[in-house]
Amino acid sequence: MSDALAPVLSRIDSDLEGALERLFELLRIPSISTDPANKDDCLRAANLLVSHLASLGAEAELCPTPGHPMVMGKIGSGSPHLLFYGHYDVQPVDPLALWDHDPFEPFIGEQNGEKVIRARGASDDKGQLMTFVEACRAWINEHGELPCTITFFFEGEEESGSPSLIPFMEANREKLAADIALICDTSMVSPGVPSIASQLRGMLKEEFTLKGPAMDLHSGHYGGPALNPLREISKLVASFYDEDGRVTIDGFYDGVHEVAPEQLAQWENCGFDETEYLENAGLSVAHGEKAYSTLEQQWSRPTLEINGLWGGYQGPGTKTVIPAEAHCKITCRLVGDQDPDVLRKALRAHVEARLPVDATVEWDLDLEGNPAAVMNIARPEFEAARQALSDEWNREAVFAGMGGSIPIAGYFTTILGLDSMLIGFADDDDRIHSPNEKYGLNNFHKGIRSWARILDALSKA
Amino acid sequence: MSDALAPVLSRIDSDLEGALERLFELLRIPSISTDPANKDDCLRAANLLVSHLASLGAEAELCPTPGHPMVMGKIGSGSPHLLFYGHYDVQPVDPLALWDHDPFEPFIGEQNGEKVIRARGASDDKGQLMTFVEACRAWINEHGELPCTITFFFEGEEESGSPSLIPFMEANREKLAADIALICDTSMVSPGVPSIASQLRGMLKEEFTLKGPAMDLHSGHYGGPALNPLREISKLVASFYDEDGRVTIDGFYDGVHEVAPEQLAQWENCGFDETEYLENAGLSVAHGEKAYSTLEQQWSRPTLEINGLWGGYQGPGTKTVIPAEAHCKITCRLVGDQDPDVLRKALRAHVEARLPVDATVEWDLDLEGNPAAVMNIARPEFEAARQALSDEWNREAVFAGMGGSIPIAGYFTTILGLDSMLIGFADDDDRIHSPNEKYGLNNFHKGIRSWARILDALSKA
Numbered sequence: 045m046s047d048a049l050a051p052v053l054s055r056i057d058s059d060l061e062g063a064l065e066r067l068f069e070l071l072r073i074p075s076i077s078t079d080p081a082n083k084d085d086c087l088r089a090a091n092l093l094v095s096h097l098a099s100l101g102a103e104a105e106l107c108p109t110p111g112h113p114m115v116m117g118k119i120g121s122g123s124p125h126l127l128f129y130g131h132y133d134v135q136p137v138d139p140l141a142l143w144d145h146d147p148f149e150p151f152i153g154e155q156n157g158e159k160v161i162r163a164r165g166a167s168d169d170k171g172q173l174m175t176f177v178e179a180c181r182a183w184i185n186e187h188g189e190l191p192c193t194i195t196f197f198f199e200g201e202e203e204s205g206s207p208s209l210i211p212f213m214e215a216n217r218e219k220l221a222a223d224i225a226l227i228c229d230t231s232m233v234s235p236g237v238p239s240i241a242s243q244l245r246g247m248l249k250e251e252f253t254l255k256g257p258a259m260d261l262h263s264g265h266y267g268g269p270a271l272n273p274l275r276e277i278s279k280l281v282a283s284f285y286d287e288d289g290r291v292t293i294d295g296f297y298d299g300v301h302e303v304a305p306e307q308l309a310q311w312e313n314c315g316f317d318e319t320e321y322l323e324n325a326g327l328s329v330a331h332g333e334k335a336y337s338t339l340e341q342q343w344s345r346p347t348l349e350i351n352g353l354w355g356g357y358q359g360p361g362t363k364t365v366i367p368a369e370a371h372c373k374i375t376c377r378l379v380g381d382q383d384p385d386v387l388r389k390a391l392r393a394h395v396e397a398r399l400p401v402d403a404t405v406e407w408d409l410d411l412e413g414n415p416a417a418v419m420n421i422a423r424p425e426f427e428a429a430r431q432a433l434s435d436e437w438n439r440e441a442v443f444a445g446m447g448g449s450i451p452i453a454g455y456f457t458t459i460l461g462l463d464s465m466l467i468g469f470a471d472d473d474d475r476i477h478s479p480n481e482k483y484g485l486n487n488f489h490k491g492i493r494s495w496a497r498i499l500d501a502l503s504k505a
Numbered sequence: 506m507s508d509a510l511a512p513v514l515s516r517i518d519s520d521l522e523g524a525l526e527r528l529f530e531l532l533r534i535p536s537i538s539t540d541p542a543n544k545d546d547c548l549r550a551a552n553l554l555v556s557h558l559a560s561l562g563a564e565a566e567l568c569p570t571p572g573h574p575m576v577m578g579k580i581g582s583g584s585p586h587l588l589f590y591g592h593y594d595v596q597p598v599d600p601l602a603l604w605d606h607d608p609f610e611p612f613i614g615e616q617n618g619e620k621v622i623r624a625r626g627a628s629d630d631k632g633q634l635m636t637f638v639e640a641c642r643a644w645i646n647e648h649g650e651l652p653c654t655i656t657f658f659f660e661g662e663e664e665s666g667s668p669s670l671i672p673f674m675e676a677n678r679e680k681l682a683a684d685i686a687l688i689c690d691t692s693m694v695s696p697g698v699p700s701i702a703s704q705l706r707g708m709l710k711e712e713f714t715l716k717g718p719a720m721d722l723h724s725g726h727y728g729g730p731a732l733n734p735l736r737e738i739s740k741l742v743a744s745f746y747d748e749d750g751r752v753t754i755d756g757f758y759d760g761v762h763e764v765a766p767e768q769l770a771q772w773e774n775c776g777f778d779e780t781e782y783l784e785n786a787g788l789s790v791a792h793g794e795k796a797y798s799t800l801e802q803q804w805s806r807p808t809l810e811i812n813g814l815w816g817g818y819q820g821p822g823t824k825t826v827i828p829a830e831a832h833c834k835i836t837c838r839l840v841g842d843q844d845p846d847v848l849r850k851a852l853r854a855h856v857e858a859r860l861p862v863d864a865t866v867e868w869d870l871d872l873e874g875n876p877a878a879v880m881n882i883a884r885p886e887f888e889a890a891r892q893a894l895s896d897e898w899n900r901e902a903v904f905a906g907m908g909g910s911i912p913i914a915g916y917f918t919t920i921l922g923l924d925s926m927l928i929g930f931a932d933d934d935d936r937i938h939s940p941n942e943k944y945g946l947n948n949f950h951k952g953i954r955s956w957a958r959i960l961d962a963l964s965k966a
Contacts, residue, residue, distance in 0.1 A: 078822035136824060142720075204822050231726065245725065249823045258787025259603075260939040263810045264706065264909025265692065266786055267838050268793035268802035274811035278742035285736065325727055326719025327863045332729035341729035349724045350735035351826050352817035357834060361539035361665050362710045362870070363597060364836050365812050365938055373818060375825050377728050402788050409823070448725025449825075477826050478721040 048187060049500040055182045056492050063178040063492065064152075064161070066096065070132070070170050071150040071163040077112055077133035078204040086112040086200045089132045093198050096177055100184055102196065107216075109208035112200030116219060119180070120190035124425075124502055127195045127222035127462065129452055130173030130229060131202035134165035135477045142479035152485060159485040166483035168476035172228040172468050173198065175491030183496060191503035195222055199452070202229075205249060205411045206451060213459045224425055225456045226498075228491075230446055230468030235484075237315040238433035238441040238494065241466035242307075242421055243343065246378030247449035248387055248413035251352075252395065253406045254280070254370045261366040271402050273370035274355050280395055281372065284348055289333045291348045293394045299381030303344045311339050314442040324473040343445025347377040348391075371408075377449060384413020414451035419443075420463045425502055429465060432497035436490060469494065509648060510961040516643045517953050524639040524953065525613075525622070527557065531593070531631050532611040532624040538573055538594035539665040547573040547661045550593045554659050557638055561645055563657065568677075570669035573661030577680060580641070581651035585886075585963055588656045588683035588923065590913055591634030591690060592663035595626035596938045603940035613946060620946040627944035629937035633689040633929055634659065636952030644957060652964035656683055660913070663690075666710065666872045667912060674920045685886055686917045687959075689952075691907055691929030696945075698776040699894035699902040699955065702927035703768075703882055704804065707839030708910035709848055709874035712813075713856065714867045715741070715831045722827040732863050734831035735816050741856055742833065745809055750794045752809045754855045760842030764805045772800050775903040785934040804906025808838040809852075832869075838910060845874020875912035880904075881924045886963055890926060893958035897951060930955070 056063075075089035076082040090106055090113045097104035097117030104117035112133060137147040145151070150163035161171060183190055197220060201208055213220060233239045256273040257266070286292050303311075318338045322328060332341030355370030357363035374391070378384060395405055419426075421443050433441035446466070453464040469491035475481045517524075536550035537543040551567055551574045558565035558578030565578035573594060598608040606612070611624035622632060644651055658681060662669055674681060694700045717734040718727070747753050764772075779799045783789060793802030816831030818824035835852070839845060856866055880887070882904050894902035907927070914925040930952035936942045 078824070079820065136818070136820060138818075138820070247825075251823075256787075259936065259941075261786055262909070262938040263808070263812065263836055263838065264907075265803070265933055265937075267808040267810050267836075267908060268806055269783065269788070269791035269799050270786060271788060271792040272810055274814045275742060275746065278739040278811070278814065279746075281736060281739035282743035285740075322730065325722055325731060326717075327730070327732060329862050330730035331732040331861065331863070338730050342726070345729055347724070347728040349728050349733055349825075349827060350739070350817065351724065351824055351828075352819050353735045353739065353831070354815040354817075354819050356811065356813035356815075357597070357599075358813050358815050358832070359540070359597060359599065362712075362834065362836065362872075363539070363812055363938065364708075364810075366810060367812075370814070371819070373823065375724055375728075375823065377724065400792065401790050402792070411823075446725075447728060448723070472726055475720060476726070477723040477824065480720075 046500050046504065048191060049496060052183050052186050052496045053493055055186050056178070056496060059182065060489055063174070067161070067171060067174045068150045070174065071165055072148055074148045075133045075200065076136050077201050078136060083112070086133055090115050090200055093132055097196055100180055107212070109212055111208045114200070114212055115196070115198040117196040118194070120193040122192055124223040125193040125195070126502065127197055127220060127225040128176050129197045129199070129225060129227045130176065131169045131199045132173065133200045133203050134168065134170070135203050137164050139479065144480055153482070155482060160482040161485055161488060162480065162482050164481050166481055167470045167474035168481065169202070169229045171483040171488055172470060172491065175469060175488060176226070176228050176495045178492045179495035179499060182492070183499060191499055195220065209452065210412070210455060210459065213455055217460060220460055222462060224423070225462045225464040227450060227453060227464055227466045228468050229450055230448065230466045231470035231472055231474070232468070233442060233444040234315040234317050235471050236437060237439055238437045239444040240426060240430055240433070240441065241446045242419050242443040244417045244446050244453055244466070245449050246382065246384060246414045246416040246454070247451065248376040248378060248384045249409055249411050250374040250388065250391060251408040252372055253408055255368065255404045255406065256402060257366065257368050260368050263364040263366050266366055270366045271400060272366050273403070274367060276400060276403055277353065277355065277370040277372055280398055281350055281353065283398055288335065289331065291346070293348070293390050295390050296346065296387065299383060300346055301380045303340060311445065314444055321472055339445070342447040344379055346379050346382055349375055351375055377447065379416045382415065384415060388413060414449065414454050417453045417457070419466070423463060425465060428501040429467060429498050432501040433467070433494055436494045436497050467498070507961050507965065509652065510957060513643050513647050513957045514954055516647050517639070517957060520643065521950055524635070528622070528632060528635045529611045531635065532626055533609055535609045536594050536661065537597050538662050539597060544573070547594055551576050551661055554593055558657055561642055568673070570673055572669045575661070575673055576657070576659035578657040579655070581654040583653055585684040586654040586656070587963065588658060588681060588686045589637050590658045590660070590686060590688045591637065592630045592660045593634065594661045594664050595629065595631070596664050598625050600940065605941055614943070616943060621943040622946055622949060623941065623943050625942050627942055628931045628935035629942070630663070630690045632944040632949055633931065633952065636930060636949060637687070637689055637956045639953045640956035640960060643953070644960060652960055656681065670913065671873070671916060671920065674916055678921060681921055683923060685884070686923045686925040688911060688914060688925055688927045689929050690911055691909065691927045692931035692933055692935070693929070694903060694905040695776040695778050696932050697898060698900055699898045700905040701887060701891060701894070701902065702907045703880050703904040705878045705907050705914055705927070706807070706910050707843065707845060707875045707877040707915070708912065709837040709839060709845045710870055710872050711835040711849065711852060712869040713833055714869055716829065716865045716867065717863060718827065718829050721829050724825040724827050727827055731827045732861060733827050734864070735828065737861060737864055738814070738816065738831040738833055741859055742811055742814065744859055749796065750792065752807070754809070754851050756851050757807065757848065759847070760844060761807055762841045764801060772906065775905050782933055800906070803908040805840055807840050807843055810836055812836055838908065840877045843876060845876060849874060875910065875915050878914045878918070880927070884924060886926060889962040890928060890959050893962040894928070894955055897955045897958050928959070
């Protein structure tokens, strides 16, 4: 530990109440990016972050986009120059009835004897984003300046496909220039085991409407002869998988590589508790491809998941209707060299080849996909950060695969030529994207301390 | 034509405006029986019918039930004693956005050059019910009394499973005693071809929730290992059918009989226009069991239809969720001697045998099913009514199969020992249960005239 670091850590400990107050103010804003009704809320969240960066002494600015604004700010001098990314938008909260409390009225609760921060966005990603901001605040308050240069880059469309991200980055290459990017939007491989991402899954999003009869039909007059879109969409969804849990779409596994034995061995010893992971979700076994371990299913295997499926009557009682159409929302998690554009074509071809007579399909999304990302863990910053994390958590930090998709890491590489280091402090049971999201108070506290240690370590690396 | 009939028919013609006004008043009441929010509307519709029967001179009464009330009234003397059944409740109107007008603000519109009555319930069943009431009104206004005895019996729960019907009928056997029952809730086999039902399909209703993970999960953290209820419910639905459109549930076809060749020959010449029937629904081919004709698929073959299917995120944009549960609403149309109780058990066993580990199923309905009904067309009243219909429509009336389910016909037999004669004037393109329901103005007018002729014919039979 350097002489500079110790007082920063003490200050973080003594100012934890203040850090929580600032986080709660951000959590109270329902910045749901996917719902147009919350557009003003997203703007409020962005403006609050601008004021935070300004209070650190940064040149901070709100950068408009066709969607929700970006927030940028630069502070400090000297080497290295770090680009820090986080997102201030959150997932929708439905079904609201399943929340035990108002999702946007944060409070400190308890879970399994541990204190937790409860609110939508507590873990994904407002709480994580603020761990870094608060580490910088403590350092500046203690020393008057940072030990290196930092560019902050906050997005408000991460939960809705980041439509403005690529054009913005392409138009602002110089402003975003740095030596390496830091991203705080991931979880730890197991509670208390600090983790740096070694690979991330990519993402392909699709949505389609299957149309059958010209109108809703009465199942007495037409039941039998009528095409039923609910039956047909079920057959389509079922056709995506074989009995071993593999996806049957032609070419789906092109570019998927087996994990090297040495990597697998490392994963087996990374502290991942399979039983706890499954139990947290109310599961007793892993339901993915039978030929692969739970960790491989989550980190190194691609998926095709149905996120929404609907059609016909959903109200109380019975309605003897054969509906005119049915709907399906899909996301694929991609790995290795799977090409999202090729897969999109293959998925659409699979569906279109199986349409019965009188049925048509409409593809309702036209979003960019993003391929998987493999991190450059040979860079010295990775080992320096790993050491800093190990010191803070008193436990060997690990390079771990990640099941989620953080498209920004790929864009940093392709657009800015930047490597990314993804370090996050979420737990797998944080219920991100679900009712009753939480973030461990200890994760928040030690997260701030971790970033202070990493700033210290990278400044000397 | 008897001397008594001609002036009644003239009076019907001259009072058509008045009959429409009385129908429109009933159509303006949103008596949706399945939705608790419309309970008072159902009561209003029932009270309006009580006042109509009283205005005919009937002893009319509102009969409370645990659900929506029954309406009863008796009028006339002498033989025969006819029991007339109709229902004053209507189907829900969603999706409301697909209506071209307010479903409960009736008006005379036009379709294919013909005048039509537009409103929810215009065809099913308020318009049909009122054809009989108006025939009686014309007869009484002309002659001061009816040529026979009539007991009116109107229900308000037909579109929501008729939960009060059986207990009410069992408790009121004497009040409901008659020689034969008349039911006006069916359609004509083809436009302009008057039809008397020779058989009706029965009905079984089921709804289930498939539960998987303990909560909604994030498809990054859990995609792969997690059980996805949307995938599993799709596989279940797909498993209900084989490639030839047959239902695969064990024993599903027990009690289903092939139609006799002479009956099939009659159906082939009954005026059913297959192309028009399919085109009305935007279809080019029949999609039911491949081994059977379109008419057999509709009239004499059982079905298992999905009426509603839903789970996960249905809002705008994407949500990378693996939902905790999925839902499915099912109705089966039954024929021959299929036993609804046996089939319910077989359906549930089929689903439960296919549940993957970690999945559970909850059955959300517990309604009585009703078997199919075969009419006693050898009774002389059937031929008398057929002659009367042929005279009115200037076209040979037919004994036709029917795809729909009118459970009341079965209950009249089992509880009251009554045969039923089902005569209706709906067209297949009336969009009953769909947006923009209509009833041909000519069907309404000639429907009233048809009942006057039938009253005349049965009184002399």
